[in-house]
Amino acid sequence: MGLFRYTIFRLLQAIPVLIGISIITFALANLAPGDPVRLMLQGQEVDEELIRTIEARYGLDQPVHVRYWNYMTGLVQGDLGYSIHRRRPVADLMLERAGPTLLLVLSAYVFALATAIPLGVLAAKRRNKPADHVSRIVALVGVSTPSFWIGIMLIIVFAVQLGVLPSAGLVYPWQPPEAAGHSGYIEHWIESIRHLILPMIALGTLQMATLMRVERTQMIESLQQEYVTLARAYGVPERTILRKHAFRSAQLPIITIVGLNLSTALGGAVLIETVFAINGMGRLFIEAIQQLDYQLVMGITMVLGAIFVIGVVITDISYAYIDPRVTYGDRE
């Protein structure tokens, strides 16, 4: 089975998982207290007739299984539902907010990988020496400190005290510079980076800490393999052993962690967007919950669930691509 067929196969396997997610979110949304119609009317005195008309209009008068069926038929056609509260399609609402969240999560991963891999390799190389102890403390602090607190501290130090970086919002590099009031692209991009630094660090620290520890463990294990001893016995310089011989096989678990931690990163983005006043999907999600906007909550949950499942599939595929021992489901 080739890589392409393997990809299709894994994507098909993801379908039952997605159906499961939809059932759970739908059930939770229906079990939650509060009546969306009354909420929409915001306490206005209306007669029962009007309420029933509204319910009929949005299909709320039908039994649960019919409503679920209607929801699912819409979903497979790409219709994520209609926000009664905001009177707009859920998909439109999410598309508007997806950019900042993706930008934030991706940059947090870039930050985490760019710092964790060199630090992890260094810690493995200097095992039980000062550099290793420092990295261990950094990792411990990074894992145990809540990201929103890191965010707040970063704002206090770098935005309030030192005043070197902005504390709120993002500048979107994909927008024309004029929209953000900048005169040229250079200034525009510099501004987007400056706005991104603090939230990126706040969100990326947890990932960095986890990845660094995994990288260290894997490198230590890899450095003890017989093929590393063999490379040494054939005169391969230690530098090359670290960069090549021990390095490559040590990266496989990193890919897994990156894929699986996507859910943590997306969850963290909800908090970080709130702290840094970023208009992303996370904030939209919080607003939707506060407004009991069930359609929106369900839509976002479905999409985040799908992103997570696809992340896992991509992890598997890249694993198969990097590790020659992984066969695509059959033996040769």
Added chain:
Amino acid sequence: MSSDPLLRVENLKTQFFTETGTVRAVDGISFEVYEGEIVGLVGESGAGKSVASMSLLRLVESPGEIVGGTIEYKGTTIFDLEEGPDGDLRKHPDMLSEAAMRERIRGREIAVIFQDPMESLNPVFTVGGQLREFIELNRDLSSSTAKAEAIRMLREVGIPDPEQRYEEYPHQFSGGMRQRVLIAMALACEPNLIIADEPTTALDVTVEGQILDLVDDLQERYDTSFIWVTHDMGVVAEICDRVNVMYLGEIVEQAPVDELFYETNHPYTKALLNSMPRPDRTVEELTPIEGVMPEAINPPSGCRFHPRCPDAREVCTRVHPEAREVDRADGHPHRAACVKHDVFDVGYDESVPLEDGADAKPSGGETEAERGSAAGGGHASTDGGESR
């Protein structure tokens, strides 16, 4: 053989500093390897064979350390200590630096073949790529020449379709084929000495036979010297020219291979030979060596073999013999570390024999003997001799 040896090891000591104490894994061994020879290093598991061979490349990993002795290779000093002005031992100024070891000795002059072909190849790189890298590094060839050379060597060690196999990964090779790759790797770097650390132990007997034939054949053609580390006297008989028998970090007997088998001078060697089936002798039953080899962390007093030795006398518990020349054959010394030989003159003949254990024969029975003769030319392992 009057010429200078290729490799000379003198009084080499390697110790491991563990929390429970100092493990004297290699405790003062001396031997030589001449050009074109296959020299055996034989002993039970834990005798210090592998540590000794890693010491030759200065690749002993922490907490292990070479603490004494001299290793000379073709006149260059791989390891030597000298006494400093303050009486402390320090590295001899002629000793090669770590960088020089890497650039001039490892791979280029002395190559290794490890025991486990499954673990010795990197699973995420192609077999050919790994071969090519080592050839490039140790023979200063360009990438394309090294590739051609790698393919030629793969063909040389009997791997079919070498061009195609070059692109494949280790997991696509069988154990025997991987060991062939490792042999190709060692030979392709054109070293003068190859340390083969139990290279056939992980293979089954038929594949082992093929590999031994291959090595014999290639050794003649390339005239490479070998140090063959093994626990298998059968393998020793098949390919070695001279043999060093190790017991608890020491060499207890050193002789040309025929001498060792027919003029055995150390009780341990004798016991090893009695515990394996031999095609040239018919015996009623095999005699295992009594007991287990003690730990190198706390070796017995006197001769280290005395608690298991059938010839042990009282003097053996007191006198610790080093290997001395007791005979000469083919211009090589036959050394043995046993006080019963006259050269020691410590009063062995007058000493009282030890009563305990060692002379008690096990009740092996019919089946044991049958299995022994059925195995015929098969190889007996000295590992776990006590359980047989």
